Amino acid sequence: MKTENERANPIGVFDSGVGGLTVVREIMRQLPGEKIIYFGDTARVPYGSKSKETITKYSRQIIRFLKTKNVKAIVIACNTASAYALEDIKNEIDIPIMGVIEPGARAAAMTTANKRIGIIGTEATIASGIYSEFIKKILTDAKVAGKACPLFVPLVEEGYTDDPVTTEIASRYLKDLKQENIDTLILGCTHYPLLRKTIADIMGSGVSLVNPAYETATQLREMLMKEGLMAEEKLDEESGKYEIFVSDTTKKFEDFARTILPSDFDSIRKINIEEY
Amino acid sequence: MKTENERANPIGVFDSGVGGLTVVREIMRQLPGEKIIYFGDTARVPYGSKSKETITKYSRQIIRFLKTKNVKAIVIACNTASAYALEDIKNEIDIPIMGVIEPGARAAAMTTANKRIGIIGTEATIASGIYSEFIKKILTDAKVAGKACPLFVPLVEEGYTDDPVTTEIASRYLKDLKQENIDTLILGCTHYPLLRKTIADIMGSGVSLVNPAYETATQLREMLMKEGLMAEEKLDEESGKYEIFVSDTTKKFEDFARTILPSDFDSIRKINIEEY
Incomplete structure (x- = not known):
């Protein structure tokens, strides 16, 4: 068990932009006693x-910043940074750190019945092949298919979350995955849960959609417990409990956060x- | 007239990514004697x-980099950076510098008959109102209408340049401009000329599309002449005439450049x- 001071320190969470706030929301719900410092690399x-x-390189800079805020643990709430940076960085720092990929993979492995899992994400996340790696550590004979959906983020940011244009583009992206007979689809980018309805309509009721945010908060709790780092649950609401930092100030970010x-x-x- | 050495120095050109290469292409055509150093801020x-x-801040860093390459003049081949950074930076450096906005505004002012001009560009370019400012310096009674088209860049990068989805999105973006009775439309982002056909079909034959790249190369020639900085026209093809630098290496950039x-x-x- 760590000292009370250490346990009272905040959790650092970061993402390339606003998307990681969906993970923050889940942490707020599941771990109401924890303080959070969020960084969005909006620049x-x-x-x-x-x-x-x-x-x-960007992830290392952000972690150095978060450490100046005395964070007791770090969550990389960005699929791309989890896919590309976590493995190297984990060996470089002296506090617990986790990403969203392993929780997402675990949730999918627990959800699938036919062991056929699909993943959608950014070009980088899909190219890394890392979801497949983690899934196969749990389900060695799983069949995993990935598809990059680069227009989903701009469509969400334009507010086209429920729109025929988005449905058309999603139909194209998901066409191949539909033919793979998957029963589980990981929403492997923090923006994608905002397109849940469109994606669910296209994939049909036979496919469960997995949002790694929920499982990430659950695994964060496990990690904090294991490390003796859980804050007192009864922390009162107080000013400064949730702090948000960005590398560029834009109206859009603030609106989305609120x-x-x-x-x-x-x-x-x-x-x-x-x-x- | 500057020394022969100075005149033989390269022109520095930069953009946030690949789009500025459309301006480089135009400079290569109109000023075949010039060496060019291009920087794309792909990171x-x-x-x-x-x-x-x-x-x-980003533009200042890039200019400091270009100056280490002994550039004799700089072209900001990015509408957003021209809109936001040029005015401040122009007073800070000791070599000639120009952007794409003033050339684009001049071309539009020369093109319009009814003095009603439309501009499409990024959110930043449109919010700056700078095209309107420059147009009104030439045509004081011009009526100028702008519209941000944030999905155009991702659509071009996805290769959807001639696609019903792009036509649908373009129709939405251009709807208001069509009602403004404009006869001239500035393609105020270096990616947009790749959507020229789609935009032309929607706007109809009564609207001329202005691509600032052509006029930028023309004004660059004028600027070099005025400053006594033109290279010898008869420079032979040689290795190192055109050099490209980026802040992040991606396959997509190289493919696009080639x-x-x-x-x-x-x-x-x-x-x-x-x-x-």
């Missing part, structure tokens, strides 16, 4: 089309991430 | 949804732009 968003080297988060947070602060 | 692309402060540029270039080199 360099998106990550999904960039290289492993660049994503790893829409998605159930609890209030202090004003969003901008920092120069290149300095870290 | 931080796109710029169109980011703040003025961030875009200006497709769009009429002349060959040495391998694309990656640099750490945050160091500048």
